[in-house]
Amino acid sequence: MAKTPITFTLNDSEVALFADHGAALIDVLRRGVGDLTPKQGCAQGTCGACTVLIDGKPHLSCLTLAETVEGRRIDTVGGLANGRDLDVLQTTFMEGFAAQCGFCTAGMLLAAKSLLERVPNPDRAEVIEAISGNLCRCTGYEPIVDAILLAAAKMQGRAV
Amino acid sequence: MSSVEFRKDLFANERDDTLKEIGKPTIRQDILGHVTGRTPFYDDHLFDGLLHMRAVRSPHHHAQIRSIDTSAAERMPGVRRVATAKDVPHNLNTLLSLIGFGRDDEPLCAHDKVRYLGEAVAWVIADTERQARDACAAVRVDYSVLPHVLDPEEALQPNAPVVNEVYPNNTFDYHNTYDHQKLRFGDVNAAFARADHVIEAEYQMSPIEQAPIETCGAIAAPETNDRYVCHTNTQALFFSLGTTAKLLDIASSRLHFIGGTVGGGFGGKVDSVVEPTAVLGAMLTGRPVKFAWDRYEEMQVGAPRGAERWRLKDGLTRDGKIIARELTGFFDSGAYMRLSPYAIIKGTGHVPGPYFIPNVASNVFCCITNRTPATAMRGFGITAVDFAIECQMDRGAEAVGMNPIEFRILNAYRDGDMKAHRRKAKNTALIECCQVAAGKANWPISAEAAAQSSLTGGGTPERVAIPETVIDSEGRIGERRAGRTSSTSPAKNGTGRVPAGTHGVAVSGAPVQNPDMQIDAERIGHRMGAEPVSAPPVAAAPGVPVRPAAAPSYQAPQPTPPIAAPSGPATPSYAQPAPPTSAPAQAPTPAPAQPASYAPQPASPPTPPAAQPAPYAPAQPFSRGVKRPGSSPFTSGIRRR
Numbered sequence: 001m002a003k004t005p006i007t008f009t010l011n012d013s014e015v016a017l018f019a020d021h022g023a024a025l026i027d028v029l030r031r032g033v034g035d036l037t038p039k040q041g042c043a044q045g046t047c048g049a050c051t052v053l054i055d056g057k058p059h060l061s062c063l064t065l066a067e068t069v070e071g072r073r074i075d076t077v078g079g080l081a082n083g084r085d086l087d088v089l090q091t092t093f094m095e096g097f098a099a100q101c102g103f104c105t106a107g108m109l110l111a112a113k114s115l116l117e118r119v120p121n122p123d124r125a126e127v128i129e130a131i132s133g134n135l136c137r138c139t140g141y142e143p144i145v146d147a148i149l150l151a152a153a154k155m156q157g158r159a160v
Numbered sequence: 161m162s163s164v165e166f167r168k169d170l171f172a173n174e175r176d177d178t179l180k181e182i183g184k185p186t187i188r189q190d191i192l193g194h195v196t197g198r199t200p201f202y203d204d205h206l207f208d209g210l211l212h213m214r215a216v217r218s219p220h221h222h223a224q225i226r227s228i229d230t231s232a233a234e235r236m237p238g239v240r241r242v243a244t245a246k247d248v249p250h251n252l253n254t255l256l257s258l259i260g261f262g263r264d265d266e267p268l269c270a271h272d273k274v275r276y277l278g279e280a281v282a283w284v285i286a287d288t289e290r291q292a293r294d295a296c297a298a299v300r301v302d303y304s305v306l307p308h309v310l311d312p313e314e315a316l317q318p319n320a321p322v323v324n325e326v327y328p329n330n331t332f333d334y335h336n337t338y339d340h341q342k343l344r345f346g347d348v349n350a351a352f353a354r355a356d357h358v359i360e361a362e363y364q365m366s367p368i369e370q371a372p373i374e375t376c377g378a379i380a381a382p383e384t385n386d387r388y389v390c391h392t393n394t395q396a397l398f399f400s401l402g403t404t405a406k407l408l409d410i411a412s413s414r415l416h417f418i419g420g421t422v423g424g425g426f427g428g429k430v431d432s433v434v435e436p437t438a439v440l441g442a443m444l445t446g447r448p449v450k451f452a453w454d455r456y457e458e459m460q461v462g463a464p465r466g467a468e469r470w471r472l473k474d475g476l477t478r479d480g481k482i483i484a485r486e487l488t489g490f491f492d493s494g495a496y497m498r499l500s501p502y503a504i505i506k507g508t509g510h511v512p513g514p515y516f517i518p519n520v521a522s523n524v525f526c527c528i529t530n531r532t533p534a535t536a537m538r539g540f541g542i543t544a545v546d547f548a549i550e551c552q553m554d555r556g557a558e559a560v561g562m563n564p565i566e567f568r569i570l571n572a573y574r575d576g577d578m579k580a581h582r583r584k585a586k587n588t589a590l591i592e593c594c595q596v597a598a599g600k601a602n603w604p605i606s607a608e609a610a611a612q613s614s615l616t617g618g619g620t621p622e623r624v625a626i627p628e629t630v631i632d633s634e635g636r637i638g639e640r641r642a643g644r645t646s647s648t649s650p651a652k653n654g655t656g657r658v659p660a661g662t663h664g665v666a667v668s669g670a671p672v673q674n675p676d677m678q679i680d681a682e683r684i685g686h687r688m689g690a691e692p693v694s695a696p697p698v699a700a701a702p703g704v705p706v707r708p709a710a711a712p713s714y715q716a717p718q719p720t721p722p723i724a725a726p727s728g729p730a731t732p733s734y735a736q737p738a739p740p741t742s743a744p745a746q747a748p749t750p751a752p753a754q755p756a757s758y759a760p761q762p763a764s765p766p767t768p769p770a771a772q773p774a775p776y777a778p779a780q781p782f783s784r785g786v787k788r789p790g791s792s793p794f795t796s797g798i799r800r801r
Binding site: 031034040041043044078080089090097101106136138 | 188191455
């Protein structure tokens with residue numbers, strides 16, 4: 001099978017590998033690189049569990065051809081924490097019970113991360129819009145929205 | 161952040177409020193893994209040389225399989241193995257056989273015919289998922305399409321096609337005798353006759369897919385010591401292990417199942433389909449094999465909450481009291497039984513709901529149709545009954561012109577009330593829930609309704625009594641096979657009565673339990689001298705099978721006194737909860753008579769039958785496995801039916 005050499009930056013580390021022709025980015029990340037944090041829920045771009053950030057913007061890695069990320073910067077939840085220090089979003093998700101089974105959490109966190117980098121002080125509607133591509137069957141979304149708003153407030157240094 | 165409100169003022173004297181954790185925020189023990197992406201789901205275990213397994217699925221609701229041609233698929237690139245039903249060592253099972261309930265009715269892979277759209281007829285194992293998909297499309301299956309039935313009531317019609325030959329009446333056979341599950345309490349017909357309002361209505365619930373974000377899947381791989389490891393997202397690890405052992409005819413000691421991390425379940429991951437399939441793939445190829453449903457399969461093949469149809473008839477007095485409720489239910493089990501018969505037992509007993517109703521009757525049918533088999537989902541067996549009951553309560557309130565919340569408070573059960581399934585209500589709280597809900601919704605209720613309490617007014621002599629219950633001339637509380645008429649109305653020509661205050665004939669079914677020492681002879685494989693069960697009747701006539709006029713497994717009624725002493729020894733045999741798989745002629749088992757010795761026998765290689773210790777004296781020899789009474793025959797991996 002034809003292979004394509006690709007290099008990209010994954011969580012601040014350079015990755016170089018050969019990808020099968022037509023392989024999806026999620027398969028290259030999971031089976032090729034061994035970053036298991038993107039989850040495959042539907043493989044048809046519906047559920048958002050496979051969300052990764054490509055150059056800071058959320059993308060569905062199940063619908064992204066691996067060849068198209070040549071030279072680009074990819075962030076997954078594996079790089080969200082700084083060493084042992086969790087990201088503010090991670091701590092507010094933990095405190096606010098914003099994950100139950102945990103399967104959608106990686107995608108939710110990245111969609112939220114992208115939002116807070118663009119809009120540091122979002123309102124509730126903007127948060128809902130930002131995670132509208134990510135399905136969750138356990139929580140009913142409310143704790144997730146609350147956790148993202150709380151993270152935004154903490155990052156702004158506002159009391160809650 | 162939390163919207164939980166605690167009402168510790170209610171029932172404050174029923175608890176000593178020294179709990180340290182309840183009501184305080186806490187952090188889930190597994191959430192650090194979730195937010196860092198390190199939680200290991202089944203698919204997060206990497207194996208070198210992993211093969212991918214996909215199923216060839218039926219495009220028909222109901223069809224005979226004339227032939228399967230796998231030769232083209234076997235020549236496709238990357239294909240390692242094509243498997244069909246003949247590769248499954250023991251290709252017949254029912255999920256609840258692990259607890260001795262129901263007949264084996266479902267193959268892992270269809271061989272004679274397909275009974276629902278999407279049923280697996282073959283599998284392809286290939287190097288990549290795409291190669292497996294391409295090869296699946298190249299498997300040629302020659303079908304002869306049969307008429308199908310998709311509605312549970314239509315399945316009960318005499319001319320309906322037989323879906324599953326193991327149950328030729330298209331219904332589950334409760335106690336091998338009844339085509340429906342029954343509940344009788346008091347005399348509904350007498351109560352309807354004196355009711356001021358009679359309200360009849362029909363309610364229906366569609367199948368509901370659990371739709372977890374992570375689809376069902378498993379990875380199996382050969383392990384050391386001639387074992388197979390299986391990473392799975394099952395919700396029922398030991399069900400899956402026992403089912404795999406049975407279907408693949410392999411000792412459970414050779415299976416190493418690892419689960420516990422489920423990417424959403426909601427009941428849809430209890431059916432133990434992907435695990436035996438993946439382990440079969442690993443057995444056939446000697447390599448790690450992943451078998452996972454894609455999203456389409458999760459929605460089409462994944463077992464949903466079954467469709468349910470309920471007909472309710474309530475009798476009310478002018479002042480708003482419900483004095484009778486009759487229910488006829490049709491539960492769509494799909495093509496196979498799985499957990500539906502059990503759900504119906506729950507639903508039948510739930511008929512009065514959280515209300516005190518002195519006369520209750522219900523017949524609920526577990527119907528077999530050509531739909532996807534139904535299974536567990538969040539309170540299955542109860543949820544749709546509650547939906548029907550609460551809609552019916554609103555209609556009742558309207559009929560008598562009452563505030564619907566006051567109507568519920570008036571009819572609510574209270575501590576000490578006898579319920580229709582003959583258990584006293586304890587720790588009831590419906591009245592308080594209604595009062596709080598009315599307050600939250602700014603829904604005015606009368607001072608009298610606001611003053612009611614679950615603690616008082618219940619358990620009075622008339623509310624704790626078990627009423628006289630109608631029976632027919634043979635001592636039964638109704639016909640055994642109601643499928644032809646589907647009517648719940650009990651014994652209009654009833655000639656007998658179960659005296660008030662007794663459990664009566666047919667409801668004395670549950671024998672007195674001796675909790676630890678009860679030996680379920682059937683379950684552990686003893687025959688207790690009875691003849692072995694013959695194979696279930698199979699109507700294998702080609703073409704259009706038609707339901708036989710008479711039920712073949714009908715059990716000859718035994719003459720019975722119409723009224724039995726409450727605890728007398730002369731309980732008629734049909735009142736015993738005979739194990740559903742037992743032969744009709746089997747005598748009631750004097751279960752506690754055997755002295756049970758729980759001393760474990762030394763673990764040894766397959767034991768010759770003569771070496772079994774005396775007290776158990778099995779009629780059928782043990783091959784190996786079961787070491788003590790009470791242990792499931794399938795956790796040993798040996799099937800003995």
